[in-house]
Amino acid sequence: MRLTRGAVLLLATVLIVFLGLYVLPLATLVRESFKVYRSGRIGGLTGTFTLANYAELFTPAYAAYFLDTFRIGFIATALGLIASYPIAHFVARGRGRIRTLWIALLVAMLFVGTLVRAYSFALTFGPVGVLLPVSRFLGVSPNSLTLTELVVIAGLLHYVIPLMALTLVGTIHNVNPALEQVAQSLGAPRWKAFFTITVLLSGRGILSAFLLGYALTISSFVIPMVLGKGIVLFATNLIFNRFSELAHYPGGAAIAVVMLLLSFLIIYGIVRVVSRRLEPA
Amino acid sequence: MTRLLDTAFVALFGVVLVAAAVFLIVPIVMTVLMSFDGREYLGRFPPPVLSLRWYTAFFFDSYYMVALRNSAMVSTVAATMATVTGVTAAVLLDRYRFRGREALSAFFLSPLVVPTVVMGFSVLMFLSLLGLYDGFVRLIAGHIVITVPYTIRTTLASLVGIKRSLVEAALSLGADERRAFREITLPLAKTGIVAGAVLAFALSFEEVSVSLFLYDPPSTTLPVAILGAMRSQFNLTLASASVVMMGVTAVLVLVLDRVFGLDRIIGAGIYRS
């Protein structure tokens, strides 16, 4: 049915909401990123245009933050994937009480919320938790960079595993379980059947789950903020610091725009990966 | 040898599963247990004595209670407005076929891709430009834009499940398009709409990043209050506050499961995919 006049009116209302709360704010952000920053002022100088904010991001000091974000995000996502796949496989293929419990656990963990999660990790891996024993075991100082990064990664894992596991359940569900059984009847041991059949066939799903996890880890804010203790900083934390401590809006905006573009790029990548699946073999 | 490798593989599989389960549960359990810690100070786990002191501290602290009230208010208003907007958008996408419908649908769902920090920052900038400095207004605005995609998704999921033949049957029996929508489509889409509203509330309630940019002291939300307390005094009131937050979310998830069914939520993609 084509749009009636009433429908157009409703559509306009929705579009206004999106315009006012989404499009225009992002546009403002982009504009701000090109303004000149004068320390002491709140926000950039109106009417100015400069690329300095972006150029600054390529300097070693700031580039390091981005690299840290990408590196830690990658490690967390990769480890998360290794843990998520077996979980997803169990949920997709299993039956019975334990499976239901797993689904409940995954969903519960999803809804726990980033703040509670961050606090729980701060507690568990903090001074009253396992921090001291672990640091002694690894032979590093409790405040060292390595240990802090590990804790951040652990926090990110807790965030990303339920997500990726649930995403992968759908993927594995689409792989015919009979195939693995056929492979076994033809002589392949379970591990071989698993890797060469199921894992291979869910390749696209694995890739898109990974990209999804990665997009979310690099955009994560509360976890690196609380668990990073100021030693580990993500790009998102940088944005907030510039905003709250320096009122360096243009600089914060520039980082924000970069993160935005990256996120869109990764999601676009997912769309491409998924849609390729639909091409004839 | 093959048999051994195979058994080892299956064992490894099981180990990964158990380890993951432990990893997921332990921090939460620890928080819950510590929230009942009877000691006055933050001591090593496990707590030797249990008490409700931290809960009392939480519920009698006006700092937290005001924040709780603010959160409830902001989330209710934001969820309501997000639901209204979302249902409208979903109905438009479902009923009408027009050029650019796919693109519009992608556009409506695109806020899911934007990092919440970026969203919070940009809304702040724009509203400041407009001269809107009230914390509540800003918070509600920010929370609406991050929850609308979810209300659209769940409503759309419900609408899509309504067989076309039901609406056509109503038409053939004499109902015009508007009556058919009111009497057939809308009631059948109820579950999706309610699920979207509950989901929006839950997400708004626990939202930190966006709130950090948009709040002002009178409109401090509970997550922001907890975060602030984390930086100044790291004591176990935070644990009880966290457990309370978890409790609220748990109740909402149970409601969601009752109304909509959790597997459908996952299908509708609460985790943007």
Place this chain on the structure above:
Amino acid sequence: MSAVELQDVVKRFGSVTAVDALSFSVRPGQCVSLLGPSGCGKTTTLRLIAGFEAPDRGTVRIAGRDMAGRRPYERSVGLVFQDYALFPHMTVEENVAYGMRQRGVARGEIPDRVRRWLEQVRLVGFERRRPSQLSGGEQQRVALARALAIEPDVLLLDEPLSNLDAKLRQELRLELKALLGSVRTTTIVVTHDQEEAITLSEHVIIVNRGRIEQQGAPGDVYGRPRNRFVAEFMGRTNWFTGRLTQTTGPGRWRFESEAKAVFTVAHDAGREGLAVDVAVRPERMGVERDAANGAASADNRLSGRITVGEYLGADLHHWVRLESGERVLVVEKNVGQSLDPAGTPVVVRFDPSGCIVLPASGAAPADPRGGHDRAERP
């Protein structure tokens, strides 16, 4: 005045012409069926009559009035969908009452009317139930009651029995026929199942690729198909391609197939040398094991050997390879006989008047099984 009339109706979807200058009319109180394979345009025709689609050309008239521009709710059409489309959030009573409420029937009158219609479909007492609590057959009856409750000018049934299992289908078929007979509303049944069509309706319209191939009483369409498509669609067929060689009496001709099988057929418009396709229904043939028997009857007799036999309980299927090379299927009722082993020499026997003679179409003879190329059996 006809109850429903279509004149030169054309409907295209993109480059596909679903309905191609279709014209037919239905008398008041008549029950007709639109029969054809999937994709033939019958469902589109139904939707054109109901008002969910508008014709690109041509007119649709109901009760003499042109329906151009009229929305479904402005027509008096009762529709029973293939999936019944009962409103899941309403009780049976509310479902049946829905149309009446839309038409402004007085509140107080509705419960009585609902009960009357539920009586007709034998579902009294089901008022408070929900569709999810009903069986398939019960749902269908509620859908019927709902459509009939608005006392429509025409009742449209879309594949009414296809969602039911075989046993239920038979039971409901009789019930449906009785119901349609008692309400006497003009009815159009759309189906792909020829059994459904010939049992439910008095007039069958066979549609293929948007056009009418043939229409008539069930017996006509089955026994005197006008072309190959209709012959094959209406039932299993054995085909012989060849020529009429010479007449052996008024309306009787000698036929010789390309494979040199020779037998007699009945045909009024015959002519020497005419190329024809001859169809013989498997159930009009019989097999004899004793070659000498019945040599004196007027039946055609072709010898051959059994290739394989199928035991179907009520029927026995004999596949015979004739001496001339053609393969035929003979269907016999099970009266206690047993299947013959492969290779048994037999004689296939059939009456010349049981042959359907059609002008040669040039198409290759089809396996009576219908499209499946069976592997060669010994």
